[in-house]
Amino acid sequence: MTTTSGRKRAPRTSISDVARHAGVSLGTVSNVLNRPERVSPVTRDKVLAAIEELAFVPNGSARQLRAGTITTVGAVLLDIANPFFTEVARGIEDRLAEDDYTLMLASSDEDPTREARYLRLFEEHGVHGMLVTPAGPDVDHLLALRERGVEVVLLDRTSPSPDLSSVAVDDVAGAAMAVRHLIGLGHRRVGLINGPTTIKQCVDRRAGTVRALTEAGLDPDEAMIEVTVSSLNAEGGEAGATELLALGEPPTALFCVNDLTALGAMQALRAHGMTIGQDMAVVGYDDVNFASMLMTPLTSVRQPTRRLGHVAADLLLGRAGKDVGAQQVEFQPELVVRASSGPHR
Amino acid sequence: MTTTSGRKRAPRTSISDVARHAGVSLGTVSNVLNRPERVSPVTRDKVLAAIEELAFVPNGSARQLRAGTITTVGAVLLDIANPFFTEVARGIEDRLAEDDYTLMLASSDEDPTREARYLRLFEEHGVHGMLVTPAGPDVDHLLALRERGVEVVLLDRTSPSPDLSSVAVDDVAGAAMAVRHLIGLGHRRVGLINGPTTIKQCVDRRAGTVRALTEAGLDPDEAMIEVTVSSLNAEGGEAGATELLALGEPPTALFCVNDLTALGAMQALRAHGMTIGQDMAVVGYDDVNFASMLMTPLTSVRQPTRRLGHVAADLLLGRAGKDVGAQQVEFQPELVVRASSGPHR
């Protein structure tokens, strides 16, 4: 415990301390930092030595205030604990790294208030742009953000506005695929464990479910038994499945809004002594990496997660400066059938 | 496409625009923002209306430059895709939210260079403090950071220095527990799928393995067959297990450095036609939420993840300003036995 210095107020060393230490002017230090080629080698080394010696770290706020720009991108995702989103984040980081940008992550936990908080935090920090999976149905605040000069790309959500770029997967198609599969197995009553309608993915996956049922000549009002859970994770799934099982005539198959929910649902089914795939078919969404390794391997809708993030970051970076119009990219999902979805008995 | 304004250069509205618009002085706007009670209700409303109308968002860089401080905390974790760390992040956020702080997340992917980059990024942005799970064995750079006035708490890693606070779980004890369990089942040759020795957790879990074996009168050089994988995830585990199976005399049990690795290892074992728990016992580490739901439920070492994050954030916030010395907190892990670890045949 030699130096407990700077506990109360850190007297951060500034560029002028370095200048004094190196015996040069303030502007020269800045030049060494930003355009080293303009400084003679001798002076440059002197300055670098001083920087080293004083352990100088430039003040990002000051730099940014003056220079205006910054190489940081913010991402506000629905749930950082969901492997789907962490995989997307990977894709984003990979692309950003190519251009030497860095990613700051935040999780809205499906709460619009939290989302707004992070959006504002990032904006105040002057990030170069943001990738957002909106927690609410509305994107007006994001359009406003763009208007204020912050580049925004919607992530895992098709843009409702032509002014906003987006990268998404066709959720209606994905859900329809899943439910068609269940119908093909003979199921006529499908339980849908869904999230709140404020989340677009939930709305779309419901729409896909309805579409598949209707196509098959079934009446969604009868064939689809929907429960809404408040959070799209294992706890939610468990609660949802329990609710469905308590029904007089429970469904014979479950379509869950995502794999985490399916995980919880399966837990509940087992707790009720049911065998998954036999007593109840279960289909998830996202095809997270452990889906194939579960007690009963989970049938799920696979999305090109990594690419999703990669392309989103690409759009964000690509539009910078250039006067390119907004673009909407949409990927197609793919159904991966495994043991959790067995035929109706 | 009405206003494509500000694509090249966003003319951000500033506090003086607001002042002009509201017909007050610059300082008054600032007062409305920071000490509203000092402003008369009439003026306050006028200013707030102007802020609303201009969609004014204060420039965080400028504010921070002047005010010096900020309510953001950065966390640099080893791997954001690991449920263990996302759960820890949750704990951190929960605690930070209590004091209205916000968390910015970054993943070093076990790469010290990336870690350094994020550390610097956060420092330049003047975060209040940082929570770090170091990717390398060294913490000198973190001590230096503290010296420069940035509060640092080590996460999931016991501090080697009395000057640095830390929150960790006793990894040696955890690993010893796991291996003792395997020995108790009759296993005499244990495969250790471990990460690089630059990561402290890996070193400790190895030490715990050695300790348990030695205690049981076994020679670690014979009883422990170690393979080192480069990344602590499913891919790594798969590679590690494949390597062990290629051995002339493979081990009869596998202790994996974490659950993700175990997941991959189990995949490899199955690919080789083995039945987990019977042909090969497997034990993981972290007890991630899906461990109990796997094809063969995974025996694992449970850590108080959420609390880890919570306490770490608490230490960070708690020390702020106050001249409290550094604290090292250490939790004890717990073994959760499931089907993946069967007796030696």
Next chain:
DNA sequence: TCTCGTCAGTGAATCGCTTCACAGGCAGAA
């Protein structure tokens, strides 16, 4: 009536950096 304290509101100084117009020195050309 005069003084004093209080309350609102003002605006200059300041944070640390980048940028830019400019100065000095030096070499080559005229």
Next chain:
DNA sequence: TTCTGCCTGTGAAGCGATTCACTGACGAGA
């Protein structure tokens, strides 16, 4: 020798906020 132009390096201006010493106005007490 003088001029020109390049190369280094200088230091003031300014980014947008906060802060603080200060001004005016107003009411109360003397």
